[in-house]
Amino acid sequence: MMRRQYLKSTACAALMFSAVFLAGTGSAQEICDEAHPIAANTTVQCSLLVPPDQTCELTGVQVTGNIIVQAGATLIAGPGTQPSSVGGNVSASAAACVSLNVSSVGGNVIASGTGSCSGSSQFDFLCTPRVGGNVEILGSSQAWCVAGNPNCGCSYSSMTVGGNFEFEGNAIAEYIENDVIRGNLTFNSNHGGGLISKDTIGGNLYYNSNSGGSNSVSNNGIGGNLQFNSNTTGPNTVSDNHAGGNIQCFSNNPTPNATGNTAGGVISGQCKPADPSSTSGVNTTQPWWQNRW
Numbered sequence: 183m184m185r186r187q188y189l190k191s192t193a194c195a196a197l198m199f200s201a202v203f204l205a206g207t208g209s210a211q212e213i214c215d216e217a218h219p220i221a222a223n224t225t226v227q228c229s230l231l232v233p234p235d236q237t238c239e240l241t242g243v244q245v246t247g248n249i250i251v252q253a254g255a256t257l258i259a260g261p262g263t264q265p266s267s268v269g270g271n272v273s274a275s276a277a278a279c280v281s282l283n284v285s286s287v288g289g290n291v292i293a294s295g296t297g298s299c300s301g302s303s304q305f306d307f308l309c310t311p312r313v314g315g316n317v318e319i320l321g322s323s324q325a326w327c328v329a330g331n332p333n334c335g336c337s338y339s340s341m342t343v344g345g346n347f348e349f350e351g352n353a354i355a356e357y358i359e360n361d362v363i364r365g366n367l368t369f370n371s372n373h374g375g376g377l378i379s380k381d382t383i384g385g386n387l388y389y390n391s392n393s394g395g396s397n398s399v400s401n402n403g404i405g406g407n408l409q410f411n412s413n414t415t416g417p418n419t420v421s422d423n424h425a426g427g428n429i430q431c432f433s434n435n436p437t438p439n440a441t442g443n444t445a446g447g448v449i450s451g452q453c454k455p456a457d458p459s460s461t462s463g464v465n466t467t468q469p470w471w472q473n474r475w
Contacts, residue, residue, distance in 0.1 A: 211250070214238035223262045229270065232257050235278075240266050248289070251277040256299070259284055271315070281307040283336070290315035290345070298324040309336035316345035316365070322352045325374075330360035330381075346385070349376075355395050366406075375415065378402060386427070389413065397438075399423060408445075410438065410453065420453050429453050 210228040214220050215236035222241040229247030232238040235254040242262020251257045251274035258281045259266045265285035273292045274280045279299035282291070291313055298304040305327045308317070319326055326349075327334035329341035339360060346365035349356055355374035358367070358381060366385035369376055375395025378387065379402065386406040389399050391413065398419040399410055407427035410420050411434065418438035420431060425445045431438055431453035440453035449455060 211247075214240070215255075223264050232277075242266055245269060248273065251275075251280060254278050257281065258299075261285075279306060283307060283309040286310060286312045286314070288314045290317070292316070292318045293322065293326075294318070294320040296322045296324065296326075305334075307334070307336075308341070309334065309338055310341060311338040312342050312344075314344045317343050317347045319349050320351055322354070325354035326352075326356060328356070328358055328361070331357045332359070333357070387423075387425075407447070408443075410434065413438075 211231045212226060212228055214230045214232055215238055220226060220240055220243050222243065225244045225246065227246050230238065230245055230249045232251045232255040234252045237256040240259040242264045243259070244264065244267045246269040248270035249257065249268055249272045253276040255277050256279040257274065257277065260283040266283065267285045269288045271289035271292065272282065272287055274296055276295040277293070278297045280293055280296055281299055287310055291308065296306050299306060305325050306322065308326055308328045310329055327336065329336045329338040340362065342362040344364055346368070347363045348368045349358070349372065350368060350370045352372045353374065355376055356372060357377040359377065359379045360381065362382045364384040366388065367378065367381065367383050368388045369378060369392065370388060371391045373394040375397050376392055378389060378399045382403045384405045387399070387402065387404050387408045389397065390409060390411045393414045395415055396417050397413045399408070400419060400421045400423065402423045404423060404425040406425070408423055408425045408429045410431045413434045416436045418434050418436055420438045420440045420443060422442040423429065427445065428447035429443055429445045429449040431440060431451040434452055437452050443449060443453060
């Protein structure tokens with residue numbers, strides 16, 4: 183195994199100059215496509231590049247650097263005799279498909295403009311228990327299955343994101359459930375509605391300007407503020423959330439069904455209860471989420 187890793191590292195070094203010219207990153211990269219497959223259950227001691235309109239399949243491959251998925255390309259990463267993992271970032275711009283079933287991503291996951299995967303589900307896939315940095319899913323034309331969603335078939339029941347989670351401008355409904363997000367969760371300007379449920383969020387939760395389906399934010403533990411504004415189509419639900427800061431609900435149509443929310447600050451707008459004193463300025467700690475950090 184040590185000899186195989188050494189050879190893989192040497193191959194990356196040999197590709198450094200062509201990789202810098204192709205990707206402009208200044209770091210050694212190895213090509214992964216049909217003509218240059220990566221052997222299963224190996225460790226790649228550099229970054230991987232999936233060229234435009236090509237497919238890279240990783241089985242039990244541990245990548246110490248980044249994975250870059252270019253326009254029209256497909257990345258499928260899953261376990262073999264050892265789990266797949268990524269030490270750095272995963273970035274995909276206008277990729278055809280991104281399917282990650284990995285034990286961890288050390289850096290960020292940034293995907294913009296992704297399309298549909300082949301097969302019965304066609305969903306893009308983020309199945310991992312840990313992302314060390316941020317997650318950004320922007321402008322996707324297909325739904326993403328994210329760890330924590332019990333309907334995805336992911337072997338990990340929850341995902342911890344070390345930074346922020348941004349899901350914005352996507353075309354299909356999304357469900358973010360049972361996850362731990364140490365920064366902010368932003369869910370804005372998506373079509374098809376969404377469900378944010380039983381998440382633990384260290385910062386703020388922004389759920390704004392979503393349309394085309396039902397919008398539900400329920401049973402979340404939020405360290406900062408909750409904003410639920412300008413969401414349409416519905417039905418809209420904001421229930422049983424516990425925010426350390428304020429809860430604000432304005433300009434939603436229809437008016438959200440808002441019950442059981444508590445806040446360390448003020449609950450205002452369409453979520454304001456009949457008796458504000460009963461739900462504002464209270465301890466937001468709840469048994470189901472207080473120990474998830």
